[in-house]
Amino acid sequence: MIRIAFVCHGNICRSPMAEFVFKNMIDKLGLSDKYYVKSYATSDEEIWGGVGNKIHRGTIGIFTKYKIPYDKEKRAVQLRADDYDKYDLFIGMDQANVRNMKRIFTFDPQNKIRLLSDFCEKYGKEVADPWYTGDFEAAYRDIIDGCEGILATQGRVK
Numbered sequence: 660m661i662r663i664a665f666v667c668h669g670n671i672c673r674s675p676m677a678e679f680v681f682k683n684m685i686d687k688l689g690l691s692d693k694y695y696v697k698s699y700a701t702s703d704e705e706i707w708g709g710v711g712n713k714i715h716r717g718t719i720g721i722f723t724k725y726k727i728p729y730d731k732e733k734r735a736v737q738l739r740a741d742d743y744d745k746y747d748l749f750i751g752m753d754q755a756n757v758r759n760m761k762r763i764f765t766f767d768p769q770n771k772i773r774l775l776s777d778f779c780e781k782y783g784k785e786v787a788d789p790w791y792t793g794d795f796e797a798a799y800r801d802i803i804d805g806c807e808g809i810l811a812t813q814g815r816v817k
Contacts, residue, residue: 661813662695662746665775666756670700670735671715672789673752673798677775679722679729680799681806686728688810699738701751701759711735717795725799738763743771750775750809753785775801778808 665677678698685694705712711734722729738749743764749772751757760772776784779801786801787794 660693660695661748663697663748663750663809664738664742664746665696665698665750665752666701666738666760667698667752667786668700668702668756668759668788669705669712669790670698670737671705671712672718672795673786673802674698674700675714675729675733676718676721676795676798677750677752677786677802677806678733679727680802681809683727684806684810698733698736699742700735701738701756701763703737705735706737711737715790717789717793721795721799740764747771748773748809750778750805753788775805778806778812779804780808780811 663681665674667674675698678696682696685691714729714733721727738760740763749760751760751772751774754774757772757774761767775786781804784801786798789795789798
């Protein structure tokens with residue numbers, strides 16, 4: 660089983676979008692049993708009193724528009740140092756996420772930390788944060804490209 664953690668700053672926009680887009684892709688391909696997929700934040704800004712905020716309404720709008728199933732109870736969760744051994748890949752949406760993951764883990768001896776754009780074939784750039792841009796469609800486009808690239812890189816089955 661391939662264990663993938665998608666990571667962004669707050670875990671309410673991009674990383675949950677990537678989590679559920681990827682889960683939808685692998686489900687349609689009959690590969691759900693080959694992957695374990697979650698999403699995390701590098702910060703605690705969307706977590707109050709130990710309880711994370713729910714997925715941003717803009718991301719929910721993408722899920723609704725493209726008929727992507729998602730967990731309506733999903734809440735922001737912060738990445739912790741002890742998560743390193745639980746996953747094969749940590750996929751950040753931008754360079755700041757990568758820097759923050761390296762700070763959280765204080766090491767990456769197995770080269771598990773990657774940018775989503777490392778897997779992109781069409782666009783090949785960081786996923787802009789729709790929290791600031793308001794452009795959830797652009798984030799979705801980049802995430803689709805990266806998730807397709809992950810599947811191509813993984814040979815679809817491992």
